[in-house]
Amino acid sequence: MRDHSHHIQLTREEAVRQMLVAVDELPGGFGWCAGEVAKRSAVERVSVLEACGRVLAADVRARATLPTCLTCAMDSIAVRFDAFEAAAAGGALPDTTTWERGRDWEFANTGTAMPAGFDTAIVVEHVTFSEDGERVLAVDAAPSARFAGTRPAGSSMREGDVLATAGSVVSPDIAARIAGGNVSTVPVTRRPRVAFIPTGDELQTPGSPFVAAGKNIETNSVLCQLKVEGWGGIFVPFQTVRDRPEEIHAALAEACGTADIVVLNAGSSKGSGDWSCEVMEEMGRVICHQTNHGPGHHSSYAVIKETPVVGISGPSGGASPTMDFYLRPLIRHFLGLEAVAPRVSARLMEPFPAAHAHGHKGARVLGRPLPGEKRPLEDGPDGFFAIRFLNVAPGPDGTLEARPVAGGPGSAAVAACNAYCMVPTGPGVEPPQVGCVLQVGFR
Structure with missing residues (x-):
């Protein structure tokens, strides 16, 4: 039987911290690795239309001064303030019945240059026009000052002004502002390539004509692809690998040579066919073999060929939160975002x-021996935690309220909930009580 007594167990927070330190120490920094296969530059340039959701790799500066000249701020008529100076000071409004279009007034629409010779605008709602629209019969309000109703040149932006800063995630509004500065392309952080390697002799592709005896459907590739693409990465699928050390080794070597991040799924527990940890130890540095929570206890981190490898255990119900915990921080760190939400x-x-009920090795639980079908918790200095799933929403007073959902990982209730918390578990540990304040994360 293989010896697992040397396995490193870390908390979720410590595992992520150590991995981020490790990738920052890679030659050239994370995303710039000069490994066996040269990685592409971590910055690329895309059109503004393709930039929504991407992270800016540098400040974007205006390439124009706008407005380029005195511009009308709304649908108006252009006038000379001199004609209204007395009215603005409290006197009578001028008689406009003899005014000629083009000499005494002119139409001026929103965003257009003020007609030559005019310096002030009055919105059309204050103007009465003749039926043919060529004469101003009356004006019922005076402008407050010269240049009222206008925008001076450069009032929106000047060439060289910063339109959006490095590290910003481009939204539709940011994209529109960038385009408004006469900018058509922007530098963005390259999306990390995330390779996914499913392992297991029992796995079968979804959509097969029938499910063979003893087989399970491989669903974590679906889960991983949708998460990776939603988080801003590029999904790189690998074929399912059998539970053979040499095949896992070959798949990891290929993935680490072509991807920025590798996800190795399952084969990380203590079954006779579980070889992931041994192979990762042979090929590189293992940061942790397992963590102090369940589901996802046998989640791991390693660095192989200057590439971070995330070991994700179990079926989708447990793999989902552990991808959130351990894969998402790496993708966000690669993109230059805050790693942990x-x-x-x-x-x-x-x-x-x-x-x-769970207990520690050799312990009795609730006065009874630990049932043989229950996995004992593994000793660790930081205790053990259960991931519990919740629905969180504002209450009547605006305070966030958490309501636990029934059902295990992968159930319909858990799949539909929006939050989670970590609850200490073990012999004699009481669950949090109604009314207490939890620290929750959103899914």
Whole structure:
């Protein structure tokens, strides 16, 4: 039997911290690795239309001064302020019945240059026109000052002004502002290529004509692809690898030579066919073999050929939160974003549904021996935590309220919920009580 006693167990936070330190120490920095296969530059230029959702790699500056001249701010008539100076000071409005279009007034529409010779605008709602629109019969309001109703040259932006800063995620509004500065392309951080390697003799492709005896459907590639693309990465699928050390080694070598991040799925527990940890130890540096929470206890981190490798255990119900915990921070770090999303406070409004009893090695649980079908928790200095799933929404007073959902990972209720929290578990540990404040993360 293989010896797992040397396996490193870390908390979620410590595992992520150590991995981020490790990738920052790679030659050239994360995303600029000069490994066995040269990686492409971590910056690329795309059109503004393709930039939405991308992270700017540098400040974007205006290439024009706008407006280019005195411009009308709204649909108006252009006038000379001298004609209204007395009215602006409290006197009578001028008689406009003899005014001629082009000499005494002119139409001036929003965003257009003020007609030559005119310096002030009055919105059309204050003007009464003749039926043919050629004469101003009356004006019922005076402009407040010279240049009222206009925008001076350069009032929106000047050439060289920063339109958006490096590290910003381009939104439709930011894209429109950039385009408004006469900019058509922008530098963005390249999307990281994320290779996904599923392992297991029992896996079968979704959509097969029938499910063979003893086979399971491989669904984590679907889960991983949608998460990676939603987080801003490029998904690189690999064929399912059998539980053979040499095949896992070959797949990892290929993936680490072509991708920025590798996800190795399963084969990380203590079954006779689980070889992921041994292969990663042979090929590179293992940061942790497992973490102190479940589901996802056998989640791991390693660096192989200057490429971070995320070991994700289990079926989709457990793989989903652990991809959130360990893969998403790496993608965000590669893109130059804050790696870990902050947690928020929410008040527990209902009791947690009963969970399965767990205990430490050799311990009795609730006065009874640990059942043989229950996996014992592995000793660790930081305790062990269960991921519990919640629906979080504002209450009547605006305070966030958390309501636990029943069902295990992968169930319909859990798949539909929007948040999670980490709850300490083990012999004699009481679950959080109604009314307490939880630290929750959104999914």
